[in-house]
Amino acid sequence: MGLLVKPMETSLGTMIYTYDGAAGEALGKRESHTPKIEAPKSVKSGEVFEVKVKVGPHPNTAEHSIRWIALFLEEDGRAFNPLMLAKSSFAPGYAQPEVVFRIQLQKGGILHAMEYCNLHGLWSGKSPIKTG
Ligand SMILES: [Fe+2]
Numbered sequence: 001m002g003l004l005v006k007p008m009e010t011s012l013g014t015m016i017y018t019y020d021g022a023a024g025e026a027l028g029k030r031e032s033h034t035p036k037i038e039a040p041k042s043v044k045s046g047e048v049f050e051v052k053v054k055v056g057p058h059p060n061t062a063e064h065s066i067r068w069i070a071l072f073l074e075e076d077g078r079a080f081n082p083l084m085l086a087k088s089s090f091a092p093g094y095a096q097p098e099v100v101f102r103i104q105l106q107k108g109g110i111l112h113a114m115e116y117c118n119l120h121g122l123w124s125g126k127s128p129i130k131t132g
Contacts, residue, residue: 015121015122016121016122016123016124017029017033017034017120017121017122017124018034018123018124018125019034026120029123030123032055032056032057033055033058033115033117034055034123034124034125035053035054035055035069035114035115035124035125036053036054036125037053037111037125037126037127038051038052038053038054039051039127040129041127041128041129042129042131043105043108043131043132044131044132045105045106045107045131045132046104046105047104048102048103048104049102049103049104050100050101050102051071051101051102051111052098052099052100052101053069053098053099053101053113053115054096054097054098054099055069055097055098055115055117055123056096056097058097058117060092060093060096060097061092061093062092062093063119064117064118064119065090065092065117065118066090066115066116067089067090067092067116067117067118068087068088068089068090068115068116069087069088069090069097069099069113069114069115070084070087070088070113071084071085071086071087071101071103071111071112072084072085072111072112072113073085073109073110073111073112074109074110074112075105075108076107076108077107078109081109085101085103085111086101086103088101097115105129105131106131107131108128108129108130108131109129110126110127110128110129111126111128111129112125112126113126113127
């Protein structure tokens with residue numbers, strides 16, 4: 001009877017890199033992969049505003065590129081977070097991983113942006129936002 005090896009189980013959350021959490025080989029990738037969020041620190045409840053998210057400088061070829069960026073809200077007081085607010089996909093070699101989302105919030109919280117690089121995985125960045 002052969003040795004039964006159970007596959008290693010990992011949760012998706014532990015595979016999302018962050019600027020401060022990166023270690024080892026990922027340290028050299030964090031400047032080029034952590035999404036940068038440009039958003040107001042405070043907005044009026046219900047009023048539309050712009051959130052710009054960009055990644056890079058980063059290669060943009062069929063072999064290696066940023067494939068998508070998604071924006072989430074960790075909403076204050078919400079039982080199940082996050083809310084996915086918007087997502088944008090990029091054709092390698094054609095579209096730059098830079099996007100402006102038009103958003104309106106009823107409650108503040110923390111904006112989280114996540115991107116996917118086909119070689120270097122999932123990376124997230126965040127920016128707190130208040131409503132008044
Ligand atoms: Fe990459």
